[in-house]
Amino acid sequence: MRVLLIEDDRSLADGIATALRHGGYAVDLAVQGREGVALAHAAQPDVILLDLGLPDIDGIEVLRQLRSGGLTSSVLILTARDDLTSKVRGLDAGADDYLTKPFEVDELLARLRALERRAGLSVSAELTIGDVTINLASHEVTRAGEPVKLSRREFTLLRALAERPGHILSREQLEDKLYSWGEEVSSNTVDVHIHNLRKKIYPEFIQTIRGVGYKLGAK
Amino acid sequence: MRVLLIEDDRSLADGIATALRHGGYAVDLAVQGREGVALAHAAQPDVILLDLGLPDIDGIEVLRQLRSGGLTSSVLILTARDDLTSKVRGLDAGADDYLTKPFEVDELLARLRALERRAGLSVSAELTIGDVTINLASHEVTRAGEPVKLSRREFTLLRALAERPGHILSREQLEDKLYSWGEEVSSNTVDVHIHNLRKKIYPEFIQTIRGVGYKLGAK
DNA sequence: GGGCTAAATTAAGGCAGACTTAAGGTTGGC
DNA sequence: GCCAACCTTAAGTCTGCCTTAATTTAGCCC
Numbered sequence: 001m002r003v004l005l006i007e008d009d010r011s012l013a014d015g016i017a018t019a020l021r022h023g024g025y026a027v028d029l030a031v032q033g034r035e036g037v038a039l040a041h042a043a044q045p046d047v048i049l050l051d052l053g054l055p056d057i058d059g060i061e062v063l064r065q066l067r068s069g070g071l072t073s074s075v076l077i078l079t080a081r082d083d084l085t086s087k088v089r090g091l092d093a094g095a096d097d098y099l100t101k102p103f104e105v106d107e108l109l110a111r112l113r114a115l116e117r118r119a120g121l122s123v124s125a126e127l128t129i130g131d132v133t134i135n136l137a138s139h140e141v142t143r144a145g146e147p148v149k150l151s152r153r154e155f156t157l158l159r160a161l162a163e164r165p166g167h168i169l170s171r172e173q174l175e176d177k178l179y180s181w182g183e184e185v186s187s188n189t190v191d192v193h194i195h196n197l198r199k200k201i202y203p204e205f206i207q208t209i210r211g212v213g214y215k216l217g218a219k
Numbered sequence: 220m221r222v223l224l225i226e227d228d229r230s231l232a233d234g235i236a237t238a239l240r241h242g243g244y245a246v247d248l249a250v251q252g253r254e255g256v257a258l259a260h261a262a263q264p265d266v267i268l269l270d271l272g273l274p275d276i277d278g279i280e281v282l283r284q285l286r287s288g289g290l291t292s293s294v295l296i297l298t299a300r301d302d303l304t305s306k307v308r309g310l311d312a313g314a315d316d317y318l319t320k321p322f323e324v325d326e327l328l329a330r331l332r333a334l335e336r337r338a339g340l341s342v343s344a345e346l347t348i349g350d351v352t353i354n355l356a357s358h359e360v361t362r363a364g365e366p367v368k369l370s371r372r373e374f375t376l377l378r379a380l381a382e383r384p385g386h387i388l389s390r391e392q393l394e395d396k397l398y399s400w401g402e403e404v405s406s407n408t409v410d411v412h413i414h415n416l417r418k419k420i421y422p423e424f425i426q427t428i429r430g431v432g433y434k435l436g437a438k
Numbered sequence: 439g440g441g442c443t444a445a446a447t448t449a450a451g452g453c454a455g456a457c458t459t460a461a462g463g464t465t466g467g468c
Numbered sequence: 469g470c471c472a473a474c475c476t477t478a479a480g481t482c483t484g485c486c487t488t489a490a491t492t493t494a495g496c497c498c
Contacts, residue, residue: 088329092356096333097316110310138385139428151485152430187488188445195446210444210495370474406477407456414457429455429484 003112004028004045006036006062007078008055016049019105025112033057037065045073047115049108050095052079052086060086060093067094074115078103127162129217132201134162143201150200153178153193161206161216170213220335220379220396221245223264225255225281226297227274235268238324243358243375244331245399252276256284262400264292266334268327269314271298271305279305279312286313293334297322332356335382346381348436351420353381362420369419372397376412380425380435389432 003025007013010031017027028043030036033054040048048066052059063075077090077098090098097111127134131144139155141148150158160177161169171190179185194214198206207215222244226232229250236246247262249255252273259267267285271278282294296309296317306317316330332355346353350363358374360367369377379396380388390409398404413433417425426434 088325088356091329091333094336096336106307107310110307114310114315135385137383137387138434139387139431140385152428153486185487189487191445192447192487195448198446208445372475404476408476410456411458411476414459427456 002026002028002043002045003047003049004030004036004040004043004073005049006030006033006039006054006059007049007051008032008053009051016105016108019108020112033059033062036062040066040071040073047112048073048075050075050077052077052090060089063090063093063095076111076115127159129162129165130205132162132205134159148200150197153189154197154200157190157193158197161214165217166215168209168213168215173213220266220375221247221262221264221399222266222268222331223247223249223255223259223262223292224268225249225252225258225273225278226268226270227251227272228270235324235327238327239331241371242328242331243371243378245375245395245397247399252278252281255281258400259285259290259292263395266331267292267294269294269296271296271309279308282309282312282314295330295334329356346378348381348384349424351381351424353378367419369416372408372412373416373419376409377416380433384435387428387432387434392432 003020005013005017005020005027007016007029008031013029013031017029020027028039028045030039033056036048036050036054048071050059050063054062059077059079063077066073066075074096075094077087077095078101079086079090079098080101087098096115099108099111126136132148133142135141136159139150141150141155141158156177157174160174174190175185178189194206205216209215220243222239224232224235224239224246226235226248227250232248232250236248239246247258247264249258252275255267255269255273267290269278269282273281278296278298282296285292285294293315294313296306296314297320298305298309298317299320309317315334318327318330335355345355351367352361354360355378358369360369360374360377375397376393379393393409394404397409413425424436426436428434
């Protein structure tokens with residue numbers, strides 16, 4: 001866990017840094033805004049502790065520069081100002097939390113733990129088979145970078161096949177993916193949708209195993 | 220965005236709830252700890268506002284039950300106690316933030332926005348999708364620099380979609396963002412609001428995935 | 439190669455889901 | 469307490485998709 005502390009008051013900064021190191025954090029220290037922005041990009045910290053009262057640049061401006069530079073670290077603002085507006089401005093400029101000076105080290109540590117907890121990354125689930133990508137969240141499918149427009153049933157079928165590339169799925173299994181209980185179907189729908197999929201992507205993309213079912217890739 | 224408020228002081232609770240609803244949140248209200256735990260599971264709120272001084276169970280205990288029940292909503296503690304220990308205990312028990320009473324509604328709203336941000340919903344106070352910008356704090360929306368006037372419901376819908384650009388949200392999910400428990404709606408309101416949004420912005424801005432839901436750009 | 443079965447192809451009809459519109463109802467501001 | 473804005477309903481229209489089924493093509497075994 002890496003922390004970047006941007007704080008111009010040297011003795012306060014040293015005190016915090018020591019406490020954090022005791023707490024098992026790796027701490028980088030910057031005493032000016034510009035320096036802080038540079039270090040943030042160099043050190044890629046998990047959390048940034050940002051003092052609002054910096055000598056060279058306004059803290060909120062630093063925050064803005066960090067965010068517009070694409071930085072995703074959590075930011076905790078340290079401020080002597082307890083006026084509402086700068087708190088609100090700070091939070092709206094992309095801070096995750098703030099702490100008013102003076103504060104107790106225990107509270108700082110507690111807030112850091114709270115920030116750590118929210119480390120859940122949202123992974124955009126995407127399947128790739130050959131030059132075909134399937135975005136599960138947006139239902140977007142591309143083939144060699146070109147978007148392919150699929151209907152609901154087509155998408156469901158394709159996903160079912162793409163989830164187990166190389167495995168053969170029978171018509172029956174595929175129907176199970178398409179239809180819920182009590183709305184079974186009595187025709188060759190699966191065949192038809194497979195056919196349409198092949199037309200939209202390319203024929204060899206889906207292989208037929210005669211008498212068994214269909215499968216993707218892994219030729 | 221859905222908020223669960225657990226607060227035993229009825230008039231305070233009503234005040235907060237009204238303010239939040241104005242801000243475009245769907246608000247569920249519980250006046251007791253047990254009730255709160257139950258509702259949290261039923262309503263699946265994005266954020267829980269938890270008063271520590273509840274009549275039946277201690278607030279921290281409520282929090283513990285919520286977390287051990289696997290709930291991942293962000294929790295913001297409201298407390299009259301400004302003593303450090305209960306703050307720290309709260310944060311360690313899994314709260315994401317706290318606010319000491321009395322507080323200003325503006326600050327509550329700012330903290331809510333900050334919580335939403337951390338939950339990975341958005342990175343800054345302003346969302347931009349294509350040439351449309353959405354200011355979460357002021358509720359101002361512009362399209363190609365031109366201001367667009369949206370109603371409350373329209374704004375809430377747009378925000379929900381904009382928080383996860385490219386992701387598809389079903390009508391059901393969108394309704395959850397608009398309505399609190401017990402005020403469910405049985406018509407095509409979502410459709411209508413989407414339609415009005417499209418008229419005010421432009422039709423292709425919101426895409427329909429037939430049989431699945433709606434999504435924004437990300438093209 | 440002939441016969442048989444499985445799969446591919448095609449097109450049409452029907453329908454469910456989505457869009458549109460307008461009329462009440464409700465709410466909030468003054 | 470009135471007015472305007474906004475929200476909900478509901479009905480009607482539209483459209484893209486799905487299913488159906490009939491026909492053609494391909495694969496396999498003897």
